[in-house]
Amino acid sequence: MTRTDIARRVYNHTWKLDPIIRSLLDTDFYKLLMLQMIWGLYPHVNATFSLINRTTSVRLADEIDEGELRAQLDHARTLRFSKKEMIWLAGNTFAGRKQIFEPEFLAWLENFELPEYDLRRRDGQYELTFAGRWTDTTMWEIPALAIINELRSRAAMKQFGPFALDVLYARAKAKMWAKTERLKQYPDLKISDFGTRRRHSFLWQRWCVEALKEGIGESFTGTSNVLLAMDTDLEALGTNAHELPMVLGALATSDEALKAAPYEVLQDWRSYYGGNLLIVLPDAFGTAAFLRDAPDWVADWTGFRPDSAPAIEGGEKIISWWKSRGKDPREKLLIFSDGLDVDMIIEAYRHFEGRVRMSFGWGTNLTNDFEGCAPVPTDGLKAISLVCKVTSANGRPAVKLSDNPEKATGDRREIERYLRVFGEEDRVAHAVKV
Amino acid sequence: MTRTDIARRVYNHTWKLDPIIRSLLDTDFYKLLMLQMIWGLYPHVNATFSLINRTTSVRLADEIDEGELRAQLDHARTLRFSKKEMIWLAGNTFAGRKQIFEPEFLAWLENFELPEYDLRRRDGQYELTFAGRWTDTTMWEIPALAIINELRSRAAMKQFGPFALDVLYARAKAKMWAKTERLKQYPDLKISDFGTRRRHSFLWQRWCVEALKEGIGESFTGTSNVLLAMDTDLEALGTNAHELPMVLGALATSDEALKAAPYEVLQDWRSYYGGNLLIVLPDAFGTAAFLRDAPDWVADWTGFRPDSAPAIEGGEKIISWWKSRGKDPREKLLIFSDGLDVDMIIEAYRHFEGRVRMSFGWGTNLTNDFEGCAPVPTDGLKAISLVCKVTSANGRPAVKLSDNPEKATGDRREIERYLRVFGEEDRVAHAVKV
Numbered sequence: 080m081t082r083t084d085i086a087r088r089v090y091n092h093t094w095k096l097d098p099i100i101r102s103l104l105d106t107d108f109y110k111l112l113m114l115q116m117i118w119g120l121y122p123h124v125n126a127t128f129s130l131i132n133r134t135t136s137v138r139l140a141d142e143i144d145e146g147e148l149r150a151q152l153d154h155a156r157t158l159r160f161s162k163k164e165m166i167w168l169a170g171n172t173f174a175g176r177k178q179i180f181e182p183e184f185l186a187w188l189e190n191f192e193l194p195e196y197d198l199r200r201r202d203g204q205y206e207l208t209f210a211g212r213w214t215d216t217t218m219w220e221i222p223a224l225a226i227i228n229e230l231r232s233r234a235a236m237k238q239f240g241p242f243a244l245d246v247l248y249a250r251a252k253a254k255m256w257a258k259t260e261r262l263k264q265y266p267d268l269k270i271s272d273f274g275t276r277r278r279h280s281f282l283w284q285r286w287c288v289e290a291l292k293e294g295i296g297e298s299f300t301g302t303s304n305v306l307l308a309m310d311t312d313l314e315a316l317g318t319n320a321h322e323l324p325m326v327l328g329a330l331a332t333s334d335e336a337l338k339a340a341p342y343e344v345l346q347d348w349r350s351y352y353g354g355n356l357l358i359v360l361p362d363a364f365g366t367a368a369f370l371r372d373a374p375d376w377v378a379d380w381t382g383f384r385p386d387s388a389p390a391i392e393g394g395e396k397i398i399s400w401w402k403s404r405g406k407d408p409r410e411k412l413l414i415f416s417d418g419l420d421v422d423m424i425i426e427a428y429r430h431f432e433g434r435v436r437m438s439f440g441w442g443t444n445l446t447n448d449f450e451g452c453a454p455v456p457t458d459g460l461k462a463i464s465l466v467c468k469v470t471s472a473n474g475r476p477a478v479k480l481s482d483n484p485e486k487a488t489g490d491r492r493e494i495e496r497y498l499r500v501f502g503e504e505d506r507v508a509h510a511v512k513v
Numbered sequence: 514m515t516r517t518d519i520a521r522r523v524y525n526h527t528w529k530l531d532p533i534i535r536s537l538l539d540t541d542f543y544k545l546l547m548l549q550m551i552w553g554l555y556p557h558v559n560a561t562f563s564l565i566n567r568t569t570s571v572r573l574a575d576e577i578d579e580g581e582l583r584a585q586l587d588h589a590r591t592l593r594f595s596k597k598e599m600i601w602l603a604g605n606t607f608a609g610r611k612q613i614f615e616p617e618f619l620a621w622l623e624n625f626e627l628p629e630y631d632l633r634r635r636d637g638q639y640e641l642t643f644a645g646r647w648t649d650t651t652m653w654e655i656p657a658l659a660i661i662n663e664l665r666s667r668a669a670m671k672q673f674g675p676f677a678l679d680v681l682y683a684r685a686k687a688k689m690w691a692k693t694e695r696l697k698q699y700p701d702l703k704i705s706d707f708g709t710r711r712r713h714s715f716l717w718q719r720w721c722v723e724a725l726k727e728g729i730g731e732s733f734t735g736t737s738n739v740l741l742a743m744d745t746d747l748e749a750l751g752t753n754a755h756e757l758p759m760v761l762g763a764l765a766t767s768d769e770a771l772k773a774a775p776y777e778v779l780q781d782w783r784s785y786y787g788g789n790l791l792i793v794l795p796d797a798f799g800t801a802a803f804l805r806d807a808p809d810w811v812a813d814w815t816g817f818r819p820d821s822a823p824a825i826e827g828g829e830k831i832i833s834w835w836k837s838r839g840k841d842p843r844e845k846l847l848i849f850s851d852g853l854d855v856d857m858i859i860e861a862y863r864h865f866e867g868r869v870r871m872s873f874g875w876g877t878n879l880t881n882d883f884e885g886c887a888p889v890p891t892d893g894l895k896a897i898s899l900v901c902k903v904t905s906a907n908g909r910p911a912v913k914l915s916d917n918p919e920k921a922t923g924d925r926r927e928i929e930r931y932l933r934v935f936g937e938e939d940r941v942a943h944a945v946k947v
Binding site: 082086089090097236237240247283 | 682
């Protein structure tokens, strides 16, 4: 006999908040790696992060209730690293290395809390900014994005009854599983989850990660999500992000210093990490300029993560550059992570197979692909291009040029100055979908 | 492996309305019996029903959100009798009789909808009134009360987490089960559920009804709730209510006519129903006056339902009256239904055992007894004395005197006139708990 569990039912129907972020580990691993470096080398730098919705046709402030957004952000601010989490961070092996985090850093992290936020509405969008110490504000990027993306999914699903929801997830699961079956045909294709920030929801990301674990086995190399890595015994993956050269660029007091900033970042990084973590992110101010001006030692690093040029074109340029510096690309690693779908992954894999080591960081199309899944057509489940970028450091404007002008951020006049400093070589606009 | 059902989870956490009333059958059976009579004999009479919260210390308008209340009332107005329900009403045997409802009445009922309501806030209370045809407004009594009582429970439980709720219901179940075990010791004690209007929630009433069915078996004679009777194959129980003499009293144009009204009601009733449904509700204008002035044929009816005097005292008076009219009380039925708990039920049963047939209509203490169950003390789960009474008929004020002045309703000057007409014999105040 089926008997309704009254307590469970009452709880489900009188819930106050279904927190999206329930752990400070529910973030990308690279944030923790960068955080340790920022904490060690730039503890007094202020950095402001701002939400940027590149999909301007989606009016976030109309879709997402401000009260719910504030409740989620406020809840995230109540979180602290738990004892279990601290022990795991101290005891786990990351990137093949034990004790990657210094005891002093962990002692500081133990008291970490997300700083205040500033939220306003303007023209149907949210202006969400995080101002303060770089060590604090940097940690908002992933939870803020995950919160907004999940609130948007929830808003879209409010119209669905239980059967429509059942069908929605059934289709999404079938779709996701079909992707794993395609990827399974390439046993040496290494893939990982990079989808935290753009995920449909936490539970859906977890499902996708567990599905990949079962579906492609050893080919699934891990997840960027630290919480999921801990909970599902996967490798926590990630290295560094654009905020490092962007902040150092902003802090540079001359064009000369600005030009040196991308390499200064690498030296900073090298003072903390080695091995597989020595991955260059070359496109902050244009990959062509970066490669052109790079000191030789950059070619000694383990690999590159081209993040804004088309995968094959971008990869070829790096391979040529390695060769020009006397390196064998087969010993090098390319990590692709820009707006990948299965077709692009397979195409790039087949193109470069045998010529270079590769890894694919699969993001939005992994954790937020509900196209064709909703029983009732809705744009609300379509992933958008939402980022949270550093916009100033110590009061000076921060800029990202990118290889794709569509992904550039920053003040227009500063962008022009950066373009004068770094040049415009190879910058080609591509529509940014996600 | 436990895997979260994402669709179910999303549904539970994005629900819009958890309707309290989901069927027009979720009402007391006597409303349908009375409705057929009103429809047949008083189709053009207007009657206004009003919510009366006798527990004035509880500020309902502070506890219950007005938007939620309106949403529930509005939802109830969207309900119609379903095909299945109509077939069941037409085909089921009620009170041992087939086709108790006339086909013309059922044809009319098929299109029934709850009429408009008027809701205002005043001094922390809700003024909720239903004005219109008696045939329409009478049907609001039970759903309106059930809605307000359940919204109040829900509001109180919003503070509870899942474990607190689990414990709350665990304790309430244990408490309820202990009651059935006590009642089980008296196999001939006939008891029924009269708790719809005051219930903690629909699901809890259903649990209590099913628990009684399993716990005391044949001693559980049925439920006043028509929907639960249908769904759990129980007898639908009930006869008539104070609104009948109250409306007829209000319509009376002379003191003489007013004095005759209580017996006119019985003649009206007799024209529709017989057998076990011939139950007199004697206390609308005082039981003593009713018995004193009653024509002899009233003693031929099957039984009485004393509803406001203490059970033993009230029962003795009716037994004496039967004897004075030459009737054997052992062939008569007393239905007790006023604020009963297990102690009172057992005491009355043992007192009258062998001298009269008895039945107990167990209400608030059955379906809304959470005293001592909440892990966090709260007054919000304590049942209150909330009624929905007819306050005027065709624009003339309606009055109830009751045997207990605390349960009297109506305009003070009208009450004084009624007291002059019927006398004040045997009226003793008792605190009204529920």
